Amino acid sequence: MKIQNKKTCIAVLILVTIEQVIKIVINNNFLDKKFPILPGFLYFEPMFNRDYSWFNSMFQLGVSKWIHIVFGAIMIILVYLFYQYLNYQFGTIKIVNIMYAFIFSGAMCSLIDKIFWNGSLDYILVNGFFTFDLKDVYINIFSGLIILSVLLKNKVLNQIDDNIVKDFTKYILRKL
Template sequence: MKAKIKATWVSVFLLIAIEQTIKIIIYNNFFDKRFAILPPILYFEPMFNRHYSWFNSMLKLNAGKGLHIAVVVILSILVIVFYRFLTKRIGSIKIVNIMFAFLFSGAMCSLIDKVFWDGSLDYIMLKGFFTFDLKDLYIDVFIGLMILLLFTKNEQLKQIDEKVLLKDFLDCLLNKKHY
């Protein structure tokens, strides 16, 4: 089990390194370039998103950088705590480890963007919709796997009572129970 969890953390750091390396290369060598990837819908068009989040941008909330950093830090801590709780409670499950790796990598890349890039260097434009980056795809992979999990028959996960799991997790957060 420890080896699987270690591999998960190695995957997290690898995904973060890939995403940040791509951004550094684009920023230093291709920031002024534009070209079609899959015309007429997908284009390479680097730009800085200084709105700090999709919600802030779409809803024109004008929430600041500090608030976004705080939200990402708090949510990341909750994700780690829940992942640790889950692996101690039900053991190491490959799909859960993969989902965690993508979600946590996306969160850490988001935090790096806010702290070090003062926004997100987005570079893949879906014409008529939005421009995104690899971090956004990591989070989308997590969401896709979550949806897939709802429709598959993973016997280990099917045995979990979500209400009991959530109650136990809240008890764990409030230090009523330790796992």
């Protein structure tokens, strides 16, 4: 799989590495530590989420690790192919590369968590709500950039029309 932009590839590698190094350090040195970051609101409180996804955890669905791994791998392939499609259709666009780096890094970290950590080592607690990690921040940055791009009427997003699913499907079939 060739990534269109080497800077984007390097960004993905750096983001995934940062997230995994943080988890290794926490797991080896701080797993039993808890302390406030912003007292009353934000805390460092590491815990393993063995439910494999926020959705599975919130609704106690009991979906297995292997289904999560297969679903994650499929999503990574689709994200990669959609990135390739956007580059093919519209050329290399900086905001698309940035969004791709964050969503692909978040997806890769999620897959690594499921395969190698048997869940997610989450470590930032929002008091009374949930505990998250850096991969969740990556995915939320991607979401924020999408929203911002729509609000600012990004040229690329304005070119995407109702035929995107059909055009993307044709693109994938041509690649096969």
